[in-house]
Amino acid sequence: MALIALAESAQDIATGFNRFLDPLPESSTEITALISECFAVSSALRQLDTAKEDPRYYLDYEYIYNDVALVRDTLDYTFIDVTRLFGGLERPFHISRRTAFRQVWQEVNDFFYQENHASLCTRLEDSRIYLTELACLLMDGRTSGDEYRVQELRDSLETLFEIQQLRLASTMNNLSLGDAGQRRPLGLFTRPREPPPGLRGGAGRYPGPMSPQSPPGFDHDYYPWCPAAPEVPTSPTTTTTFSTLSSSASASFSPNHWLPGVFCQTPPTTSLRQTGAESKCFGDDIPGASARLAREYEKLLEASFEDGDLQVRLFHRASDQRARIHCRVSRNGRFVKQCCLPLTKLSIQRDASTLKLYLISDSGRLKDIWVRLRFPNYERLVLFHCALIALRSEDVEQPVGLFNDHEMHGEKSIYAGKIRDDEFLHALRVYKDRDCGGIRLQASVLRGELKRKPVWTAFITTHIESQRWMRKAGPKTIHLADLQRFVFAEAYTPQLGPQGQHELQFESSRDAREFMDRINELADDQM
Numbered sequence: 001m002a003l004i005a006l007a008e009s010a011q012d013i014a015t016g017f018n019r020f021l022d023p024l025p026e027s028s029t030e031i032t033a034l035i036s037e038c039f040a041v042s043s044a045l046r047q048l049d050t051a052k053e054d055p056r057y058y059l060d061y062e063y064i065y066n067d068v069a070l071v072r073d074t075l076d077y078t079f080i081d082v083t084r085l086f087g088g089l090e091r092p093f094h095i096s097r098r099t100a101f102r103q104v105w106q107e108v109n110d111f112f113y114q115e116n117h118a119s120l121c122t123r124l125e126d127s128r129i130y131l132t133e134l135a136c137l138l139m140d141g142r143t144s145g146d147e148y149r150v151q152e153l154r155d156s157l158e159t160l161f162e163i164q165q166l167r168l169a170s171t172m173n174n175l176s177l178g179d180a181g182q183r184r185p186l187g188l189f190t191r192p193r194e195p196p197p198g199l200r201g202g203a204g205r206y207p208g209p210m211s212p213q214s215p216p217g218f219d220h221d222y223y224p225w226c227p228a229a230p231e232v233p234t235s236p237t238t239t240t241t242f243s244t245l246s247s248s249a250s251a252s253f254s255p256n257h258w259l260p261g262v263f264c265q266t267p268p269t270t271s272l273r274q275t276g277a278e279s280k281c282f283g284d285d286i287p288g289a290s291a292r293l294a295r296e297y298e299k300l301l302e303a304s305f306e307d308g309d310l311q312v313r314l315f316h317r318a319s320d321q322r323a324r325i326h327c328r329v330s331r332n333g334r335f336v337k338q339c340c341l342p343l344t345k346l347s348i349q350r351d352a353s354t355l356k357l358y359l360i361s362d363s364g365r366l367k368d369i370w371v372r373l374r375f376p377n378y379e380r381l382v383l384f385h386c387a388l389i390a391l392r393s394e395d396v397e398q399p400v401g402l403f404n405d406h407e408m409h410g411e412k413s414i415y416a417g418k419i420r421d422d423e424f425l426h427a428l429r430v431y432k433d434r435d436c437g438g439i440r441l442q443a444s445v446l447r448g449e450l451k452r453k454p455v456w457t458a459f460i461t462t463h464i465e466s467q468r469w470m471r472k473a474g475p476k477t478i479h480l481a482d483l484q485r486f487v488f489a490e491a492y493t494p495q496l497g498p499q500g501q502h503e504l505q506f507e508s509s510r511d512a513r514e515f516m517d518r519i520n521e522l523a524d525d526q527m
Contacts, residue, residue, distance in 0.1 A: 002308030003052075004333050006072060007045035009079045012290050014038035016086050023101040030121070031105075037124040041075065044131035048138070049333060057138050064134050067154065071130050074157050077164040078112075078123060083294045085111060115167075116160050123160070126153050257316055259300040262387060262486050267379040268459050270438040276354030279305035281327040281371045283339030290338060293326060301387070305373060312373065314391065323391035325357070327371055339370070343392040346370060348385060350408045352435070355385055364402045378438040379459055382408070383486055386442075386454040390488035393445075393453035406444070406452040410434050415518040417511035418446065419504055422493045426455055428504065430518055439464065439522055441483075455492065456485040464523040472516065473497060475509040 014035045021028055048068065052061045088104045095103075112120040130153045136142065293299075297315035304311055311328040323343045329336040346357040347366055354374045359367040375381040385408055392398055407413070408431075415430040426443040433439075442457040463469045463482060473479045479501035485494055495503040506512040 002304055002311075003045045003049035003068075003072065004330060005304065005308055005311050005328070006075060006079075007042040007049070008328065008330075008335060010038045010042035010045065010075070012294070013079055013082050014042075015291055016082070016294065020101050020105055023098045024105055027105060034121045034124070037121050037128065041124050041128045041131070044128045044135070046333070048131055048135045051135050051138050054139075060138060064138055067130075067134055070154065070157055070161060071127050071134075074161050074164065075127055077161075077168070078120070080299070081111065082108065082120070083299065086294050087296070087298075089295060115163060116156075126156060129153060130157065257298070257300055258487060258490050258492075259314070259316070259387060259391070262383060262488065263301060265484065265486060267383065267484070267486070268462065269376075270378040270433075270436045270459075270461060272353045272375075272378055272381070272436050274352035274435050276352035276374050277372060279310045279354075279372055279374045281310055281329050281337075281339055282368065283327065283341065283370045285337035286340050287338075289326060289340040290328070293324065293340065297322075297324065303373075303384070310373075312371070314387070316391065320396050321394040322397065323395055325371075325388075341370065342395070342397070343388060344395050344398050346392075347403060348388050348405045350381070350385065350410055352410075353381060355381065355388075357388075360402070364404070378433055378436045382438075382440065382457060382459075386457055386486070386488055389452075390454050393450050406454075407431075414439075414522065415515055417515055418507035419443065419511075420507065421455065421495055421505070424455075425507070427452075428506075428515070430515070430522075432522065437461070437526075454488045456487045456489070456494075458483050458485050464519055465526060470516065470519060471501075472512070473501075473503070476506045476512050478504045478506070478512055478515065480504065 017031055017035050017038065020031050024031065051057055085104060085108050088107060089100050108120060112118065112123060116123070118126075130150065133150050133153075293315050297317050299313055300316050301314040302311060303313075309330050311330075313326040313328070315324045315326060316322070317324075324340055325343055325346070326338065326340045328338045341359075345359060347360045347364075349356045349358060349366075351372075353376075354372050356369050357371045357373075358369050361367055373384070375384065389406055392403070411431040411433050413429055414432050415428075417428050419426055419428045421428075421443055425446050427446045429442050429444070431440050431442065438459065439461045440457055440459045443455045445451055445453045445455060460483070463480075466481070469481045471479045471481075477497075479497050480503075481501065483494075483502035485502075495505055497503045504512075504515070506515065
């Protein structure tokens with residue numbers, strides 16, 4: 001997550017704790033201290049973000065990058081846990097408001113003390129001090145205090161990070177998030193070294209790796225989309241980053257949603273030749289939307305567009321499968337507005353490398369554009385489109401038959417047939433993108449209220465070049481040597497052959513034969 005966005009999250013947490021003051025006057029001293037520390041952390045994050053954008057320090061920022069990433073990620077986990085615990089305020093009706101706040105306040109205290117034997121306020125204070133020292137190191141070339149104390153803080157944060165990462169791996173039912181036992185890349189306070197010649201500031205400054213490294217299984221935001229960390233640029237660039245998260249189990253939330261499983265995988269990347277307009281949110285400001293969402297919803301995905309100026313978050317409520325999209329807009333590091341809508345109010349249309357989400361009338365007519373999202377490659381565009389369609393399809397309030405946006409503009413349907421997939425009858429389609437030539441499979445629900453909902457997709461552009469990739473195993477059965485499926489459904493079990501091959505079980509021998517013919521034709525076209 002961008003530092004500015006994390007600073008805004010700290011302020012949101014402070015706002016959340018402010019609600020505890022009236023019902024819990026006996027704990028007002030501790031709550032007020034916690035609110036103050038949240039704002040202090042927000043201020044420290046903003047100070048560091050401002051410093052790293054200063055041309056005088058821009059190139060030196062890489063030397064503290066790993067340390068910044070460490071404190072950023074631990075804070076990220078912490079804020080997610082606090083938001084999850086806030087969900088406990090939605091107690092059964094027979095529990096009084098005061099009782100609900102008292103129980104949640106006790107749960108907050110117990111949870112953070114049990115995790116690393118320190119209160120939440122102490123954890124935030126340590127993070128704030130460490131951020132302040134990093135800013136001093138960046139701007140002045142030395143820390144402002146005892147370097148031994150600063151190193152102790154880093155050791156403590158690194159231990160906390162490993163505890164949080166292990167807990168997340170357990171919470172997400174052993175999804176592949178990287179080796180939780182691996183340590184993060186070395187930071188400035190891990191092992192002192194002599195500064196290289198010409199490094200500004202000199203004394204007290206110890207270089208980390210010459211280019212930033214991604215923590216194992218993590219990207220630069222929340223949880224793993226898992227791209228390689230970029231080199232520190234020599235000029236400003238526009239980036240789009242993705243992150244996923246899933247809260248721990250609670251009575252209000254579903255911890256095992258399928259969405260994190262989609263975005264913790266690393267897809268191939270195929271560049272699009274046509275680039276759409278920059279990402280932009282056109283919706284009306286809804287003050288306090290994020291705080292209200294935190295009380296009822298689980299945050300599943302966060303995507304950062306246009307260098308963090310637009311933060312897009314997807315939320316889910318397990319009780320009725322309601323999905324909402326939330327946009328936070330900033331400009332020059334300053335908050336501008338936040339917008340929020342249920343996905344059932346939006347139609348999803350592709351334009352070049354962008355997805356445009358339009359408001360839709362009760363009759364299905366497109367109205368005003370609500371948000372435009374620009375993507376760096378074909379695969380991410382497809383996955384985000386499929387995820388939105390699937391989330392919207394599961395909403396119990398979705399008007400059946402209203403939407404006609406299940407297929408993306410710019411893709412050509414090469415094949416359509418029926419397969420038996422995880423004991424269900426699905427439609428299997430092969431798409432080829434007219435812009436970049438990307439080829440993918442998609443299985444969708446064939447009948448019923450969920451008709452056309454994506455079940456899984458797989459990108460096969462490079463696979464079809466191999467003659468060994470596809471083999472007919474029976475009149476209606478085809479085996480594929482490799483298939484990375486991105487799944488948009490709960491408890492889905494891929495069809496596998498006796499030797500572990502990926503298996504497509506067609507309804508008819510004709511469908512199987514035509515599938516092989518179309519794939520062979522596509523392979524011939526690429527030669």
